[in-house]
Amino acid sequence: MNDNVLDFDQCSFSPSTCTSRSAKMLTCFWCIFVILIFASYITSLAVVFRSGDDELLETPIHSFEDLPIQSEVEYGVPYNSMTYRYFTLKAKDKTDEAIGKQLKKTKDQMPKTVAEGVKRVRDSEGDYVFITEELYARTESGKPPCDLVLVHHSKYRGSYSFACGLESKACHDLDVALVSLKENGILEELVGKWYKNQCDTDFDDNYIKYVTSFEDKKFQAGLFFRTDGISIDKIGSLFILLLLGILISIGLLIFDICFEKRFEKKMRGTARDGQPFESITNDMQ
Structure with missing residues (x-):
């Protein structure tokens, strides 16, 4: 009977013979952490490759x-x-x-x-x-x-x-002529002919509006598109998730140890009363 009890104790703490619930939980959280880190890296690369069209012009003066x-x-x-x-x-x-x-x-x-x-x-x-x-x-x-x-x-x-x-009457005649040119689209044609903007660098009244609108689009696109690269601000929540998994695993491990200690104590007390070991293992199942 003592040999059987020893075998049960070894099975309780040996990962090669038994699977611990705390180990399963820790493995699960670790896999989630690795998958999310990998996804963050891939999406960050995607942002870098597509940043040519959405790249912000850097300037310390917005207005x-x-x-x-x-x-x-x-x-x-x-x-x-x-x-x-x-x-x-x-x-x-x-x-x-x-x-x-x-x-x-x-x-x-x-x-x-x-x-x-x-x-x-x-x-x-x-x-x-x-x-x-x-x-x-x-x-x-x-x-x-x-x-x-x-x-x-x-x-x-x-x-x-x-x-x-x-x-x-020159001013009146000029006003009438300009209104006519504008209504007929001639002024717009003249602007297009003599003024050709070859650069997309005109940001209307306030550059910060452009920055804000672009940041809103990145925010709506999802968590991993809010910045152009991997940073501690982006993946900090992932480490918190991993820490949570570690704490839960430790809690399960402590619970298992306490439960098995209590069960072992009960089993030894029952063995002293003459109950067969087979019935004890059946109770465990």
């Missing part, structure tokens, strides 16, 4: 509101231009007033022409912002090598007007 509250990126306008006079003399809100104050402090460093300002932007490697009229900005940003980002001023909109004498 005009960001300019006066930071000091890393310098900015300027063509000196003594309409843009310079607007920010320094006719600013309509606190943001534009703050920009104007900074422009006054650095007026000696202002570029003299639009070409000089654009060149400074390209040479600065992202550390300089050039503010100019939209016509010039759209023209320059629409040319190759397509390395410029155009962000519109969301509050200020200017336009050109014709100045005529009080008795002149």
Whole structure:
């Protein structure tokens, strides 16, 4: 009987002869962890391969509101231009007033022409912002090598007007002619003929809207598409899952040990009362 009891104890703790519930649980969680890590790696590779179409243009400035509250990126306008006079003399809100104050402090460093300002932007490697009229900005940003980002001023909109004498009918005739050209689509044809934007770098009023919309699309695509590569932020939950599996396995192991100790004690007590070992093993089954 003692030999049989010893064999039962060895079977209880030997994985080669018995299968532990805690070992099964730990193996199950480990397999899930490995599968999810592998899936994360594969989807991250997919994001890298498809990032050519959805890649964000990196820039520390997302809107005009960001300019006066930071000091890393310098900015300027063509000196003594309409843009310079607007920010320094006719600013309509606190943001534009703050920009104007900074422009006054650095007026000696202002570029003299639009070409000089654009060149400074390209040479600065992202550390300089050039503010100019939209016509010039759209023209320059629409040319190759397509390395410029155009962000519109969301509050200020200017336009050109014709100045005529009080008795002149020229302004009225011009208004009628322009309306007619617009309704007939001729103005649109002229814009397409003389202004050809070859670059997709125009992000309307606020670049942050583009970033937000793209991030929303990535979020809706699923967990593993929210970032472009494997990071601890992405797979941290997987390690938590593995830790949970370890804790559950340890709990099951402790339960099994306590149960078997209690059962062994009961079995030995029953054996002393003369109950056959075969009946004990039948009770176990």
